[in-house]
Amino acid sequence: MSDSPVIKSMRIVPVAGYDSMLLNIGGAHNCYFTRIIVILTDSAGQTGVGETPCHASTLQLLEQFRPLIEGSSLLRLNATLSQLFRSEARQQQTSHTNDIHIPQMNPEKFYNAAAAIEAALLDLQGKLFNLPVADLLASGKQRDRIPVLGYLFYIADRQRTNMNYQSGEHEQDGWFRLRHEAAMDSDAVVRLAEAAVEQYGFRDFKLKGGVQAGEVEVATVEALLARFPDARVTVDPNASWSLDEAIRFGKQLAGKVPYLEDPCGAEQGYSGRETLAEFRRATGVPVATNMIANDWRQLHHALQLNAIDIPLADPHFWTMRNANVVAQLCNEWGLTTGCHSNNHFDISLAMVAHLGAAAPGDRQTAFDTHWIWQDGQQLTRQPPQIRDGYLELPSGPGLGIELDRDRVEQAHALYNALPDKNRNDALGMQFLIDNWRYDAKRPSLVR
Numbered sequence: 001m002s003d004s005p006v007i008k009s010m011r012i013v014p015v016a017g018y019d020s021m022l023l024n025i026g027g028a029h030n031c032y033f034t035r036i037i038v039i040l041t042d043s044a045g046q047t048g049v050g051e052t053p054c055h056a057s058t059l060q061l062l063e064q065f066r067p068l069i070e071g072s073s074l075l076r077l078n079a080t081l082s083q084l085f086r087s088e089a090r091q092q093q094t095s096h097t098n099d100i101h102i103p104q105m106n107p108e109k110f111y112n113a114a115a116a117i118e119a120a121l122l123d124l125q126g127k128l129f130n131l132p133v134a135d136l137l138a139s140g141k142q143r144d145r146i147p148v149l150g151y152l153f154y155i156a157d158r159q160r161t162n163m164n165y166q167s168g169e170h171e172q173d174g175w176f177r178l179r180h181e182a183a184m185d186s187d188a189v190v191r192l193a194e195a196a197v198e199q200y201g202f203r204d205f206k207l208k209g210g211v212q213a214g215e216v217e218v219a220t221v222e223a224l225l226a227r228f229p230d231a232r233v234t235v236d237p238n239a240s241w242s243l244d245e246a247i248r249f250g251k252q253l254a255g256k257v258p259y260l261e262d263p264c265g266a267e268q269g270y271s272g273r274e275t276l277a278e279f280r281r282a283t284g285v286p287v288a289t290n291m292i293a294n295d296w297r298q299l300h301h302a303l304q305l306n307a308i309d310i311p312l313a314d315p316h317f318w319t320m321r322n323a324n325v326v327a328q329l330c331n332e333w334g335l336t337t338g339c340h341s342n343n344h345f346d347i348s349l350a351m352v353a354h355l356g357a358a359a360p361g362d363r364q365t366a367f368d369t370h371w372i373w374q375d376g377q378q379l380t381r382q383p384p385q386i387r388d389g390y391l392e393l394p395s396g397p398g399l400g401i402e403l404d405r406d407r408v409e410q411a412h413a414l415y416n417a418l419p420d421k422n423r424n425d426a427l428g429m430q431f432l433i434d435n436w437r438y439d440a441k442r443p444s445l446v447r
């Protein structure tokens with residue numbers, strides 16, 4: 001024990017990358033997305049890494065946790081993380097919001113910070129024991145490849161903005177070119193899906209909804225199903241449909257989609273958990289959520305109401321270990337395991353791969369990942385690969401990835417050069433619609 005490695009230093013590195021003009025209820029993704037990389041170095045000279053969404057308050061929290069992490073024993077990871085969870089910062093941030101997809105309104109910075117630290121510690125422990133992180137999660141490694149879905153978006157015309165969206169014009173035809181081009185109708189989204197299948201072999205798709213009128217988005221789902229009759233296709237309108245609309249669209253799609261994600265939310269004095277329970281009863285369509293079951297207390301209420309079938313436990317919102325516990329509960333209680341995602345680099349991709357690899361049982365729906373929008377901007381030497389619709393678990397101990405230090409420094413320099421460092425999806429949207437403002441109950445183009 002006295003020889004066990006000790007954490008010598010914690011480096012907190014905000015980084016930025018490029019994104020397409022992807023539409024959601026919160027507006028249009030900026031041309032830049034930001035993340036935080038935590039790099040721990042231990043007394044044996046090993047490094048462990050974690051990644052999490054970036055926000056100024058998350059950076060502050062990570063700084064606050066530095067004295068707890070530096071000097072801690074790697075073998076006492078449980079005690080260190082327990083201390084973190086007992087900290088005042090967590091007590092102050094227990095409130096959760098439905099606006100989880102609008103990061104500037106998301107108060108879960110404690111979890112974001114804890115998730116990055118926990119992942120980096122697990123990476124180090126894995127290296128110490130020569131085990132993959134999946135084997136350090138309570139259920140242990142169950143598989144080597146994880147089904148993931150093609151996350152499709154309507155894409156706005158970047159040329160209508162003066163923002164620094166990348167063009168992809170130097171790319172050959174195919175996914176890497178198309179992902180930068182406007183895609184505002186079903187035909188264009190089907191073309192995107194075709195290119196994504198060609199590149200990654202997906203059999204599952206999710207359309208990010210909450211953008212156009214519900215009828216239009218349902219028609220896009222049907223167009224995808226017509227083109228890929230054997231695929232599993234769903235839509236996530238981020239609770240922008242009313243309960244009545246959700247039931248109407250749910251009945252239309254019943255039997256055709258494996259689940260609907262947050263089809264409705266809080267309205268007229270009823271909570272999102274209550275309206276989703278009514279939606280399930282009325283339609284029989286399974287419900288996935290990343291909006292109303294994001295901590296133990298919310299999950300408990302959601303399950304008591306029979307409101308959901310698939311908690312999309314994102315390791316960045318729960319931490320990897322807690323998300324694995326959710327997966328264990330899903331397995332024991334007849335629910336389905338899934339995972340939410342935002343734009344991310346390949347360290348998060350590895351975190352998600354290990355989480356999926358450790359989920360027990362076979363009721364696992366294809367995990368979300370936004371990686372296809374960032375593929376090519378890796379911060380590691382050999383990013384995990386998506387082939388044939390599966391994310392392959394990297395081999396090697398820990399998370400199985402090796403940082404590319406040059407690329408990390410470049411991404412850090414890009415972050416430092418950004419004028420506005422916190423995410424604001426209203427900005428791009430205002431080029432499309434004057435004075436556009438977020439409205440939780442209206443798709444972003446319905447104004």
Ligand SMILES: O=C([O-])C(=O)C[C@H](O)[C@@H](O)C(=O)[O-]
Pocket residue numbers: 024029100101208236238290340341342343
């Ligand atoms: O509700 C969800 O699935 C998300 O939060 C995903 C986000 O909407 C993501 O697509 C984004 O960040 O725009």
Ligand SMILES: [Mg+2]
Pocket residue numbers: 236238261262289290291340
């Ligand atoms: Mg969602």
